[in-house]
Amino acid sequence: MINLNNVNIVFSDVVIKYKDFTFKKGEITFISGPNGSGKTTLLKAIANIIDHKGEIDRNGFVTFVSQKPILFSKTIYQNIIYPLEIRKLDISNYENRIEKYVKLFELDKILHKKAKSCSSGEQMKASILRGIIFEPDVLLLDEPTTALDIKSIEELTKLLNEIKKDMTIIISSHDRLFIEELNDVLYELGDPYV
């Protein structure tokens, strides 16, 4: 569960004010709105990687999958298991899950390829898997479908439905179909330049 209280973010030329949104566990909440309306900024604030005014109550661990995939200079596989590795978890317990997800997203052929030489769709899928493999309490996805093909979007939809019951999921998106398929709650942002 996440609560915003009077959150606003100040940039040099604009102040973005947010309504007091709440995001519930077990639900998928979509954030929509035109370019520059502050979707990415809100997710970054919730992930606590950007300075903000006001309060954000967070329960549990929050992870953020950015709009542009930022993979480390490692292979796709090493990227996916990174969160498990740093938590010193036993990878063998996760092997079945990893294998299933990797098949789902058709990453099996490039699993041991250097991530930075993969296509942007492939990188995005790896980045999403890296974000969900360790089952964070809060999952923030910033426009996850923009680089994905139709089949991958379908698989992502199924996957999110499967894992959502124990998570708070917040997704920013312009993708009407994707939103219709998944949304429990939809928040629309307006133009911050007023």
Add this chain to the structure above:
Amino acid sequence: MIQESIVEAFNLLMSFDEEIYQIIFLSLTLALLATLTALVFGVFFGILISSTTFKGKRFVKKLIFTFMGIPPVVLGLFVLLLTIGPLDPVFNLFTVQVMFFAQFLLVLPIITGNIIISSEKTQKEVLETAETLGASRMDKVKLLIVETKPFILMSMILGFSRAISEVGAVMLVGGNIRYSTRTMTTYIARSNSMGDYSKSIAMGIILLILAFVIHSILARFRGDFYD
């Protein structure tokens, strides 16, 4: 003239004159050791400076960038003053040790500055991403080293080139003493001022060939460094 010098270069090498080989050996080891030592400190400082925020960071960066272009002779003068001053107990003038120190100082800002310039933006993104995946401080440091790897080799090449080619610093603090502190560049400078042009061009050619060989060896590692 050039033709003569090429013959002379060949003769110099083939004469197996011990002095020539000593000079070449000293130049190479000096430049290599100075670069490797500066690499250790430079990578450390570079990562530290670019991945943290602190008061006066902009100033520190400007200072480093300024020292990247300092004329070696000015740096040599500075080390000379240090050596006869506060560092008197540590170094003696006209020794190999103080030459090493001068070249180290010359190369350090080049490596530090290059690491900062080349990795600052990626580091911010990588650190943020690592943060949201739950990385500890130590995990982040490890990641930064991995992400900085491609830039390490590049800064090493630049640093080595600077060290092997400079005259001013080694001349001032080393004194160009025969059989002791004479390097390839000070040999060239000396032969030149004595009017022995073909000797200096010959040594210049040897210097270029050696630099070419070393960069070729380094280039072989590039594949490992770049993804």
